[in-house]
Structure formats: C-alpha cells, structure tokens
Amino acid sequence: MKKRLDVLKTYKIYIGGKFPRTESGRYYLLEGKDKKPIANICRGSRKDFRNSVVAARKAFPEWSGRTAYNRGQILYRIAEMLEGRREQFVSELKVQGDSTTKAEKEVNISIDRLIYYAGWTDKYIQIFSSVNPVASPHFNFSVPEPTGVVAVIAPEESGLLGLISVIAPVIAGGNSCVVLASHSKPLCAVSFSEVLHSSDLPGGVVNMLTGIRSELLDNFSTHMDVNAVIYCGDDKKESKRIMENSSLNVKRPHIINTRDWTKEKAQDPYQILDTQEIKTTWHPIGI
C-alpha cells in the first residue's frame, strides 16, 4: 500500500484563457487498455462551442494585429514551455497506450514542430505574396491575410503531435481557433492548453474542447461566425457533411486524411496558407 495518496487531475476544457468545466455537466469515461478508468473527460456541448467561438472572435483582432515577430516569439515560447514539461506529456502518452520510445519521439517532434512554425511567422508572407505587373497604371500587389476564426477537428489517432501539427500553422498565420481534441487520446490536449496558457499566448486564440465528434461535427461546420474548418479523418460521410455545411457561409473546408505526423513532410508552409485569404490591391499610380 503506497504511503502517499496521489491527487487525481480534473481534466477541464480551455475557453477564452480560462479553464471551465463543460456547461453541460456531462462527461465520458476514458479507459485504459485493461478497461481501467483513466479520467472523466468533459463531453463538450454546442454551447461550449458557441462560447468558444465568441472568445476566438474576440481574441482575433489583437492576435492578428501583433507583429509577425511577436507571434514567432510566442510560438517559440510554447516550445520552451513544452520542453520543460516533457515528462508529463510522455507519461500521458504512455497512459493512453504508447510505448516509452514512441512517446518520447512524439514529444521531441512536437517541440521541434512548434519551433518550425515559429520560424515561419515572419516569412510565409514573403513567399506567398507578389507584386503583379498589371497592364494599367496601378501598383498591384497580393498579400495573404488570416481568415479569422478556424474550427479544427484534431486528428483522432495522434493526441499530441497531430494536435500541434494542425494548430500551429493556424495560429502562426494570425488566426484564432476552436479545437476538438481526439476522443480516444484527449489527455495531452488538456495539458497542452495549460502549456499554451503559460506561454504569453492571449486567451481565446486557442480554445480546446473535448467530447464526442458525432455530436459536435455539425456545430463546428455550420456556425456562421467561423471562417474555415479543418477536419482530420478518413470518414467520407463525415467529410462530405462538413463540406456541405460549409456552404452555408462559404467557409473554407480542409480535409486532412490520416497521415504519419512524425515525417518531415508533415510540416510545410502551405498548411499556413490553408487558412489565409489573399488580398489583392490595385493602387492608382502616376499623376
């Protein structure tokens, strides 16, 4: 019998820089391989989603208004914070079924991936912009701008690296987001919210929900104040539904099929471009 009793963690959700419980009061039980209970996970509701969108919208102008350099520094800081808490994440990944080697590899790549995107914040605009030689007396240029609020349904099979791989490019590009974590591997998402919270990232830029995909899919894709939706998964019925729902307010839908997030080609600047709008300006020149 152990001498000291552990204090079990309550896994809450993360909205507007705060950690509330789900307003619905409902939960689902996360079980380990041997059916041993791991934790009660918040079963996020449509109201949680609605509140998250409000928080994300509120946070968007300030976040997109920061200098690209500042956003890069904050992403780097998130990496610093994650590095400092690696043991916690390795143990959560193991509890959720990974071997030690796999867990450590996943944490390492997660940290490096954050640094990768930290380095893009003040460079992607250069590679995706242009000055266009139009045939009229105009100075004509095209630049990417963040789309706004992005709804993200994170990868089911990768609870940390997959999660970070989809969130990082969204916020590197100046957007705010509402994320539904993996149903079977939600622990790292909640702990990662704590990392975000201690990283100078303004509240509301990332909002993290846990819950049941089928219950929330429609909310994520029909909300009129969401500008883009990212769906990670292979279910054709689900992705079709997402794309149909997106047509309500012409959201940009992005479907990301299951992939090996540990590969280097899983990261690239085009994922930032996915949640950018290209603005082209015709500026009259000449007397």
Add this chain to the structure above:
Amino acid sequence: MSNNGRMVLSDFINPPPVDQIGIEERVARLNKRSIKKKSKISALKLALSMIDLTTLEGKDSKGKVRQLCNKALHLHDSFPDLPHVAAICVYPPMVPTAVECLSGSNVKVASVATAFPSGMTSLQTKLSEVRRVVRMGADEVDMVISRGAFLRGKYKFVFDEIASVKEACGEAHLKVILETGELNTLDNVRLASDIAIGAGADFIKTSTGKIQPASTQPVALVMMQAIRDHYFKTGKKVGLKAAGGISNAKTAIQYLVLVKETLGVDWLTPDLFRFGASSLANDLLMQILKQTEGVYQSANYFSKD
C-alpha cells in the same frame, strides 16, 4: 484680404496636412525622456500649478463646490512650499459659490458655458449663458464648438460662433473646447485649432472630458503646432488646455515635455498651459511627497476632494 477689406475665413485659415504616423512617432520618442531628481520635482510642482480643478457632474451641489475650493486652497497643508492650482472649473449655477469661496485668493474661477458639453442649443441661449456667468464673476469661460456643423464643413458658422462668444466674454478669458474625440482625424484637429485661434480664443482646449477619447498626446501636439505657427505669424501667444484622461503624474510630465520641446519655455506657465483634471492633483502630491520623503505614498492620506 478679400477685395472689400473684410477678412474672411480663407484669408488666414490654411491648415497644413498632418502626418499622423509622424506625430505618433514624435510623441513616442518624447515620452522616452527620463525626467528625474530635481527636474522631476520642479515638473511635478509646475504641473500642480497648472491644474484647473474640475467638477462637472449633474449631481454637483454647493457643498461639493465648497469642498473643492477648499482643496484648491489647501492642497496638503502639512507640506510647505506647494503652489496653488490655477483655477476651479464648474457649471454655471455653481459659479457664485466658487467666487465666494475663492475671493481674495489667486485661484481663478472658470465656468463652462454654451450648453456644455453638447453645445446643442441656439446661439442666443449660448450667448446669454456666457454673459450671465461673466456677470456672476467668472474669470474664465470654457465654451464648446459646434462639432456637427464643423464635420459638415460649416467652418464659417463655427468661426462666427466663437467670435460672438468671445465678444460676450468681455474681460473674461475664453477657452475654446474642440472636443477632439469627436473630430476623428488629426487634420480636423489642426483645422479646428486654426479656426478657434483665428476667431479669438485665448486658449484652445482638447476635450469636455465627457466622452472617450478625451485628451491624447498626439492631439495635444497638433494643437501645439497650430499655436506655434500662429505665434510665428502674428507674435500672439495662445494657450493650451489638455483636459480629460490625464490622471497620473507620469502622463502630466510627458505633456510638459511636449510643451517644452514644441513651444519652448515661454509656455511653461499656467497663463499659457492648463491641465483639466480632478484626480491628477492627488497623484502629483503623492509623487512630490515620495520624491522628498523617499517612500511610496498611499492614496488614503490625501483628501478626495
């Protein structure tokens, strides 16, 4: 000069364009001046002497005004060598009370007039209010310009209104409130300043303090430039009052730096520069005490009004 010899607006209102980014950068740069030690104490005392201690609330009463006048005359008696504030600023019905409390002192009585803060009434009503407060003994009149007319481009109307009020003031000196928070652009602030100065203002004033934003440093800098250019052209010195939103000593000193480095030291006097404020006085007092006694002060040891 127009052909029949009468001066018209366009004869001397020709405001230059204002570069907003440039103004903001200049303010940011000047805000980095580190004002310490002796120069800090003299700045704090100077700022205190430039305050128009103000109460402009619907719930003002004679008692409130009496208390404010008392504060004007006894800022912090336990500390010697403090200057007195420049003036008290009140609504017209409170003028007789203020005049009575301050008689014999050097603190002036300023009254708002012309349907402060909105200015939404007829010229006749405005002028009669001005004459009345002057009769009751106000030394200074703070008027508001007609912002709606200004924004619609009725500059001559705005100009004439100010000139009429100036006439009604008689011996009292006139401050013209531009309400810069409603003017939107620095170009408008410059134009309104030039109009007010041309029409006879003794002081131009930023705000009523009743809306946000009230006084800001970029706005004040633009107004200082208008005053300076007028001085270069005519040799006449017009004053500036920054009102609303200046609640701490650090900000007040930043304004003084702006004045010093734009208009020069001639304007560092209550005759040509004022702060319209209520809570600023206590912050200045706390800072003065800290500088001389070496410890941070608590607001609990100073009277609220």
Add this chain to the structure above:
Amino acid sequence: MATTEKILDFNSVWEYSPAPESTDHIKLDDKYDLFINGEFVAPKNGKYFRTENPATGKKIAKVAEASKADVDNAVRAARTAYNKYWSKMPAKERSKYIFRIARIMQERSRELSVIESLDGGKPIRESRDIDIPLSAAHFFYYAGWADKLEYAFPGRKTKPLGVAGQIIPWNFPLLMAAWKIAPALATGNTVVLKPAETTPLTAMKLAEIIQEADLPPGVVNIITGAGETGRAIVNHPGLDKIAFTGSTVVGKYIQKTLAGTGKKYSLELGGKAANIIFEEADIDQAVEGIINAIFFNQGHVCCAGSRLLIQEGIADEVVHKLKNRMETLIIGDPLDKKHGYRSYQFESPIKKNKRTCLSRY
C-alpha cells in the same frame, strides 16, 4: 520681426536633470583575448590594444591584436568546424542553436546596451531601444530560415559556401555582427569575424553568449585587431567569401584584391542620401524626418540623409523650423537616458553639421 527669424527658447527654464543609466550590473573584464575554436586564447605575439570610452577618453579594457598566425588559426578552426560539425548537422538543429543565441541576447539585453554605449559612445536610448533588440531579432529571424531554405529561392537548391571572413565597422557594433553572423550560420556556413578596433567589446560579449549557447567550437570565431588583421583576413586563401561593411575606399581595395581569386564577396559601402521635401508635405513631420535622417546615430549611418532638397516655395519655412528643432537637441553623456545624441571629447559634430547645413542662409 519676420516670421522666419523667431527662434523659440527651449532651454532657460526647467533644465532636465541627468538620468544616468547604472553601470554596476554589467560584467566587463580588463582584458579580452581572441575567441577561436570555442575558447578565448591569447594572441600569438602577445600584443594588446586599448579600447576607450569616447565620451570620457578613459580606457575600458585591453583587447587582443590578432596577427597573421592568429587569423590562420581562426580560419582553420572554422574550416574544421564546417567539415566536422556544421555541414553535417540537420538544418533544424542548426536553427535551434541560433534561436538559443537570440534568446540569451534578449535575457542579457540591458548589459549589452550599456557596454555598447560605453564602448562606442552611442546614446543609451539608441542602444537599448534599437541596436540590441534588433540584434536579437535578427538572430531570431534567421534561425527560422535554416530549415526552410528550399522555399527561399524558387527553382534552386541551396548549399553553403563554406567559411566566410567578415569585417564590420564601428557605427553599429553589435547589430553589424548580428547582420553578418546570423544569416551565414543559418545558411550553413562557419565564420571568422573581425569587429572594428574602436568598438570590440559587444562582439566579445557575443562570443561569451555563443559559448553559453554551447555552439560547436569553431563555428563562430571572433578575432580583434585593426587594419593589419583585416588585410590578413581578406588575403587568406582558406576563405570562400569575404563580407565587408565599411568605407568605400576600403571596399574598392577588397574588390581589387579579390579579383581572380574565385572568392565571393559582398560590400556594403558609403552613401550620400538625400531628403526631398515637396510643398504639399506636412512640414513639421518632414523636419522630424530630416532630424532623424541626419542625427540618428550622429549621422553615422550608411543611409543617413546628408543632403537636403526642398521645393523652393517652402524652403524658408522648412529651414526656419529646422533651426528651431535643432535648438531642442540635447548633447551629453551617452549613458544619460534623456540624451538623443552623443558627445565627444572634442568638437561637437552637431555644431559642425549646423554650420554646414545652414551656411546658405
């Protein structure tokens, strides 16, 4: 009095008291050796020279003088580091080293600012608010490019040149070092850098930071010295590239010397930029622009605006306002936080500039 004659009085009342930046939190040694292969080593001929505070003339420290043999050592160290470590390291690991340098610079920024002002006479407001933050930002920026170079040049694959010799001037000592070192490292090269002999100290502090960041030895080598050392670097056959910022005269010498050697070079030389004011300008802000253009860093900037072209109709007004504005310039101790412009022991360049600018009027 004609309007173009009035000069306002900015100084006779409320003189600003000194607001000195404290120097007791900085760490400065009496002697600095050469930073070669990750260590500080004594110069082969045992020679040192002094570096002074130009505001007071007092010596701050003595600094090693690198001879031809020292230059040779440094280049060898850089070449070995390139072959053994830097060219073999995955790009993202390279980037993490460079991020480290940026972060440590941010942590030590106050100390670096004070030393920059002491050594070169740059006002503390400039070193604190501009030079040091920008230096850290440059390391941070280029760190991010290290593993993204395939996107930088459409249709091209990049590879590093190898070892670069870098020579920098005294007008932005730490910032110049950042501009040279950060991109070179990010693109996979190793370097040998020589700071200006009058302002070597922040480069030596950067060497300490590079040690603290645990950068593999020899990737960055910093050797101090004057003209002889510079010549030895330019002429060394073991370098793939020479990067130089400085006078046009020396730049031409370098270009001539390198002809036919196959070495690449980049030369950032002098300028004679113009301020151009048209009549629809906001004159007050144009005057601010002129002041910044010529007086920022005392005009010691390659792109300083040292000529003034004004549309005729507003010329008098611009000059009048410029004269008034110049009366507000405060000269004095560079470590005084209120100062915008540095002082020298000898004749103030401000007065010299005033006479030159305004001699027509």
